[in-house]
Amino acid sequence: MFKHLFKLIWNKKKQNSLLIxxxxxxxxVMFAVFTLIVNYYRNYNxxxxxxxxxxxxxxxxxHQQFKNTDSLTLYYETLRKTIKSMPQIVEVSFAxxxxxxxxxxxxxxxxxxxxxxxxxxxxxxxxxxxxVFDMNVLEGRxxxxxxxxxxxxxxxxxxxxKNELFxxxxxxxxxxxxxDKEKGKLQIIGVVQDMKDKGDYYKAGRAIFNPIDTxxxxxxxxxxxxxxxxxxxxxxxxxxxxxxxxxxxxSVEIVHLPSMRQDVNKSTVIPMVIxxxxxxxxxxxxxxxxxxxxxxxxxxxKGEIGLRRAIGASGNAVSGQIVAESLVLASLSLIxxxxxxxxxxxxxxxxxxxxxxxxxxxxxxxxxxxxxxxCSLYPGRQAAAIYPAVALHEE
Amino acid sequence: MLKNYFKIAIxxxxxxxxxxxxxxxxxxxxxTILMVATAFINNLVSPGYPDTKRDRSLYIxxxxxxxxxxWLNRSxxxxxxxxxxxxxxxxxxxxxxxxxxxxSNAYVNNKKLVIDIKYTNQAxxxxxxxxxxxxxxxxxxQINQAQRVAVISERTKLDYFGDVPTVxxxxxxxxxxxxxxxxxxxxxPVSSEVFYxxxxxxxxxxxxxxxxxxxxxxxxxxxxxxxxADVPKMRNEYQQMVPKIPIPDKDFDHIYSNADTYFxxxxxxxxxxxxxxxxxxxxxxxxxxxxxxxLLPTINLVNINITRIMERSSEIxxxxxxxxxxxxxxxxxxxxxxxxxAIGGLIGVILSILVLHxxxxxxxxxxxxxxxxxxxxxxxLLACLFFGLLSGVYPAWRMSRLNVVTALKAQ
Numbered sequence: 001m002f003k004h005l006f007k008l009i010w011n012k013k014k015q016n017s018l019l020i021x022x023x024x025x026x027x028x029v030m031f032a033v034f035t036l037i038v039n040y041y042r043n044y045n046x047x048x049x050x051x052x053x054x055x056x057x058x059x060x061x062x063h064q065q066f067k068n069t070d071s072l073t074l075y076y077e078t079l080r081k082t083i084k085s086m087p088q089i090v091e092v093s094f095a096x097x098x099x100x101x102x103x104x105x106x107x108x109x110x111x112x113x114x115x116x117x118x119x120x121x122x123x124x125x126x127x128x129x130x131x132v133f134d135m136n137v138l139e140g141r142x143x144x145x146x147x148x149x150x151x152x153x154x155x156x157x158x159x160x161x162k163n164e165l166f167x168x169x170x171x172x173x174x175x176x177x178x179x180d181k182e183k184g185k186l187q188i189i190g191v192v193q194d195m196k197d198k199g200d201y202y203k204a205g206r207a208i209f210n211p212i213d214t215x216x217x218x219x220x221x222x223x224x225x226x227x228x229x230x231x232x233x234x235x236x237x238x239x240x241x242x243x244x245x246x247x248x249x250x251s252v253e254i255v256h257l258p259s260m261r262q263d264v265n266k267s268t269v270i271p272m273v274i275x276x277x278x279x280x281x282x283x284x285x286x287x288x289x290x291x292x293x294x295x296x297x298x299x300x301x302k303g304e305i306g307l308r309r310a311i312g313a314s315g316n317a318v319s320g321q322i323v324a325e326s327l328v329l330a331s332l333s334l335i336x337x338x339x340x341x342x343x344x345x346x347x348x349x350x351x352x353x354x355x356x357x358x359x360x361x362x363x364x365x366x367x368x369x370x371x372x373x374x375c376s377l378y379p380g381r382q383a384a385a386i387y388p389a390v391a392l393h394e395e
Numbered sequence: 396m397l398k399n400y401f402k403i404a405i406x407x408x409x410x411x412x413x414x415x416x417x418x419x420x421x422x423x424x425x426x427t428i429l430m431v432a433t434a435f436i437n438n439l440v441s442p443g444y445p446d447t448k449r450d451r452s453l454y455i456x457x458x459x460x461x462x463x464x465x466w467l468n469r470s471x472x473x474x475x476x477x478x479x480x481x482x483x484x485x486x487x488x489x490x491x492x493x494x495x496x497x498x499s500n501a502y503v504n505n506k507k508l509v510i511d512i513k514y515t516n517q518a519x520x521x522x523x524x525x526x527x528x529x530x531x532x533x534x535x536x537q538i539n540q541a542q543r544v545a546v547i548s549e550r551t552k553l554d555y556f557g558d559v560p561t562v563x564x565x566x567x568x569x570x571x572x573x574x575x576x577x578x579x580x581x582x583x584p585v586s587s588e589v590f591y592x593x594x595x596x597x598x599x600x601x602x603x604x605x606x607x608x609x610x611x612x613x614x615x616x617x618x619x620x621x622x623x624a625d626v627p628k629m630r631n632e633y634q635q636m637v638p639k640i641p642i643p644d645k646d647f648d649h650i651y652s653n654a655d656t657y658f659x660x661x662x663x664x665x666x667x668x669x670x671x672x673x674x675x676x677x678x679x680x681x682x683x684x685x686x687x688x689x690l691l692p693t694i695n696l697v698n699i700n701i702t703r704i705m706e707r708s709s710e711i712x713x714x715x716x717x718x719x720x721x722x723x724x725x726x727x728x729x730x731x732x733x734x735x736x737a738i739g740g741l742i743g744v745i746l747s748i749l750v751l752h753x754x755x756x757x758x759x760x761x762x763x764x765x766x767x768x769x770x771x772x773x774x775x776l777l778a779c780l781f782f783g784l785l786s787g788v789y790p791a792w793r794m795s796r797l798n799v800v801t802a803l804k805a806q
Binding site for chain 2: 018019021022025026029059061063232233234236237240241244245249250251252253254270278281282284285286288289292293296300
């Protein structure tokens, strides 16, 4: 039966070549769309790893000049204490520019046992950072004041990086080499749960947390503050006054993390909606086209179908044949399409998990089959309704 | 003859209404999407408010340091760099300098406002033709005295002062400092990087030290040439000067700073680096994307056209039997197809106007209004023609090779 169908299609390969190309390109489009959707969906389903509901960020751009590092540290330490003493403030921490939901990324790399590991998100954090975001420490501990005396610079890493480096082994106390040789070695003192800090649709990636050292205040321009739920706009304007009165030479901006999260998610969702609209339009276009061409082909084959009916084929058998032929056509293009699509997980294009690609391939195949099935059902029914007498008479 | 083809085309279109619908649907929606995209790009390329002198301006937005070790440092320029080096250009008539918009907060009646502050020099107001709804820009004397005067946008006026007739002379507070409002301008969308701001202040009141002799900073410059013809000369002059600028930092061994057209500057930020403008990469990428996008509707249209033409094989057979050459027939079918795409294009234009209206009303980017102007329409017409030819040529060729006998027998 299938051999017969293939033979039928093969004999008309020239007429069908355009249909096959069309299905092939539709498959590739759907593959791309599903890859994105599956990837975003998987990321969306992983836990956030931190809280941000009552967190504010302060961006300041201070131009104060200091004679030495001690007065610099003292200046900012006094500021921190002033803010901390306000009643609505739960915790304060200075931070590098890449605070959660900002569009700022700072990455680093280091060597471990001769392996070069790169693209690690590098966070500069103060001691209070953990409590501002309610981060979960899975192993070891967060930074404390005793760390300044340590022989190696202490760092905290996240779960992803730990699994990549040590698997199930022990991460605590391990020494890793900094890329910058002069700065010496780093010692892991804690492992924290992954923080999905680039938005709901992006996974956490590798991360390493470095404590802010005294000289860092020269270029750091961010503070993260956890406030109590009753902190309102009136309090915010009071906080603002306090900040600008203290940092006379700075421009200050207060932003709320929930609204930053919305913005960052929007920058993922809006292009996605545009893409889906365009893809949806292309698919409607293709569906209408397939439908039209199949329908026309049935009309052209009236004679052949009439003959089959005359020698005893049932209506269902005829419509079944039409549908099966279309599905064989689809299979031909899907085989070619799948061959190209499989290269993505094999060659590790775009650094996505293989599972994402494979799910996307399966979804795209199912989608194209459904599309072709839907488009061929009506022409098939029409073919079944052909009366042998009428059809043969026309001939 | 053409009138005849037109009549035939209309008759054919009306015969198979379903196929006509599919074709028109495909053509009009494809063109709508292309036109909306062109409207976006057109907004970037062609002069618009307040940058009406864009065709005789060049923009210096970035400065880049590289070293052979692979280090790269890219940022805006400092005020010192722009006045000290770009300021020496002989061709440039005026040099407007403005900082990146910097966000700051203001609190009015316990409501928080975000105010994006931009520091500018005086020439900036001569180059950019801002529409002042009241007041005027600050002058050189006010800049020299570092007076705390501000030009604000209509949006800020509404947000900060409410719906009042005049605000000139009133005070606005940002960063806990009072500025006296001396002018109000029509708002600029945030996508127009060099011109967007909610509050414009003299550079001399900026908190960062504009006298700093480093090269990097938040500023960018607009160079205005006396005439459009002088623009290439001005660009050459700048290009020849940059390699002679001493490199301040020992870690780096190359310095790149370019005077680009507005669009060129945008592309450089996206795709360029070092001495590469990124224009080739951008055009190739955008072209490839457009082609890929056009591929599906085109193949679809070709499919439908073939079906349609094969249906008319008897007509073709008769015409051939009476001596019509293949060339005439191909010509006829292409003309018919172009008529079809023209109708689709017309529907597409109407749809685009609706879609653009919808996008504008959504206000995805504040103060940005997209419109279909003559340039966009011209490009759409071109796309329409291309589309019509692309989807018409192959079916017409297939048809013209049809054997007379087979064609007649099909009936």
